[in-house]
Amino acid sequence: MFLAGDEFGRSQGGNNNAYCQDNEISWLGWTLLEENRDLFEFFKGMIGLRKRCSQLRRSAFFGDKVNEHGLPEIGWHGCELNAPGWDNPDSRVLAFTLGAFAEGEPDLHVMMNMDEKTLPFRLPAAEGRHWYRYADTALPSDSAIDPEATTMISDPEYLVTGRSIVILVSGCE
Numbered sequence: 001m002f003l004a005g006d007e008f009g010r011s012q013g014g015n016n017n018a019y020c021q022d023n024e025i026s027w028l029g030w031t032l033l034e035e036n037r038d039l040f041e042f043f044k045g046m047i048g049l050r051k052r053c054s055q056l057r058r059s060a061f062f063g064d065k066v067n068e069h070g071l072p073e074i075g076w077h078g079c080e081l082n083a084p085g086w087d088n089p090d091s092r093v094l095a096f097t098l099g100a101f102a103e104g105e106p107d108l109h110v111m112m113n114m115d116e117k118t119l120p121f122r123l124p125a126a127e128g129r130h131w132y133r134y135a136d137t138a139l140p141s142d143s144a145i146d147p148e149a150t151t152m153i154s155d156p157e158y159l160v161t162g163r164s165i166v167i168l169v170s171g172c173e
Contacts, residue, residue, distance in 0.1 A: 002043070004028060005028050005029075005032070006043070007039065007043035007044075008032045008033045008035075008036045008037075008039055008040045008043075009032050009035070009036035010028060010029065010032055012025050012026065013025060038141035038142050038144075041145065042135075042141070042144055042145045045134075045135065045145035045146075045147045046145070048147055049134060049135075049147075049167070049169075052105065052106075053098070053100065053105055053106065053108060054100075054101075054102045054105060055073070055098040055099070055100060055101070055102075055105070055108065056098070056108075062074040065099075065101065066099065067099040067101050067107070069099065069100075069107055069126040069127045069128060069129050069170065070125065070126065070127045071097055071098075071099030071100075071107050071124060071126055072097070072099050073098070073099055073101070074096060074097070074098055074099075075096060075097040075099075075124065076094075076095075076096050077095040077096060077097070077122070077124075078091060078094065078095065079093050079095075079119055079120060079121050079122065080122055081122045081124055092113070092114040092115040093112065093113050093114065093115060093119060093121070093160075094112045094114075095109065095110060095111040095112065095121055096109075096110055097109045097110075097124050098110075100170070106149075106169035106170045106171055107126050107129065107169070107170035108167065108168070108169060108170075109123060109124060109131060109167075109168040109170075110165065110166070110167050110168075111158065111160045111165065111166045112160075112165045113160040113162055113163065113164055113165075114163060115162050115163070116162040116163065117162050118159050118160065118162055119159070119160055119162075120157040120158070120159055120160075121157060121158050121159075121160050122156060122157055123153065123155075123156055123157065123158060123168070128172070129170040129171060129172060130153070130154070130170065130171060130172070131152070131153040131168040131169070131170055132149035132150070132151060132152050132153065132168060132170070132171050133146060133149060133151040133153060133166065133167075133168055134146060134147070134149045134167045134168060134169045135165070135166065135167040136161075136164065136165075136166045136167075137164040137165050137166075138160075138161030138164035138166075149169050149171065
């Protein structure tokens, strides 16, 4: 959910009741678009991913179907596959895989590390496919998102920097 101007760093200075303000608090500073072009490009890339992947626009609950790559509609993980740590109050990681069922769409694997430390996350196997990095919020802002997903991940693990999120998409080599 975005509020006008979020995509280029607009802030209301913590004021959630700015509709009655006729001053800098509620005005939209269009110069922020050029100042925060990297943030705008990140938002644009995330919106593009949502448009490209129907599993991000579902109108029904996830079921138990498995796609042709052997991935379920949704699979929950922690650093280890199929071990999300729901019962561990100290767990500071969560990952999930969204299998693609529409022709030509990629599977998705999202890893979230809320810990301070960099942690290795196991990657699920996607039959006949490879994982490519779409976004890594720990990278410098000008390379945090790659809508073309050009970096193939060949290791069975991905090191996720503390307090960051990584999105991988599947594709053929």
